[in-house]
Amino acid sequence: MTAVNVSLMMPEQLHAAYAIHKAAVYRHWSFNTFEDCSHAPYCAYVATLEGSVIGYALLLLVADEATLMDIAIDKDHQRRGVGTALLKQVVTHSKEHNMASIWLEVRSGNKAALSLYSDFGFVTQEIRKGYYPTADGTEDAIIMRALLNP
Template sequence: MIRLTSSNYHPAYEIHRQGHSHPWSESMFADCFTEQYRAYGLVLEDSYVGLYVALFVLDEATLMDIDVAMSFRGRGLSKQLMAHFLQQCKSKGMQSVWLEVRASNLVAIGLYQKEGFVLIERRKSYYEMNDGREDALIMKLTLV
């Protein structure tokens, strides 16, 4: 796992951009390298294949994004990214972890549920889609 910085994030941003129908702008992605954020890239054979971006505030962490390159999906790499993220949370003394996920993203929801995340709220029509809007699920994991 490699910590993303303003000088090495470009390949990880491409994974983010290709993995979302409405990705963050590059400047928004680049803003995630301040002290409160943790952003890591997963590298295999000298190439970025995944990433996560998280925000740490007081004793709560928010998983802002986790993604694996299309050609590497289905290999358990999201589990590796999640394990690293949760280890970061524990080492920083986080008491809870929050995330939001598209209601249609059943693979991600399954991963989060296996890690112990529970549904807290459903936000109707939260995410833009090419043909309308989609609900967001707000999920929480309590660490202590």
């Protein structure tokens, strides 16, 4: 597989990233909300392969805390290290901006993401029962945090 490139999202990549978002989330954000998360105080990264967007990460920096607002990989490119590459960049960006920690929430059923976050030092802080709507009801949200300078 050709190397995945992770870089800041360019305006012309926004629609491709949003298409991945819509495919990955049962109740997706509006395009306007997604677009808003690509401008300060947010930071948006994309993973590309041979020029095509195959994943993205949206990060919010406030005071000394970063929040990973959303991250998704195109279903045809999952489990190939793309999420790892994006998360490495999120951590690097957060450290470069002197963040003390990174917060995120993840669906309890997303075992691959939970494993990835655990590998990066994220620890469960709270569980929100029945938080996410699904086609079959609801799913818990797991709130996680990683300390960057413990």
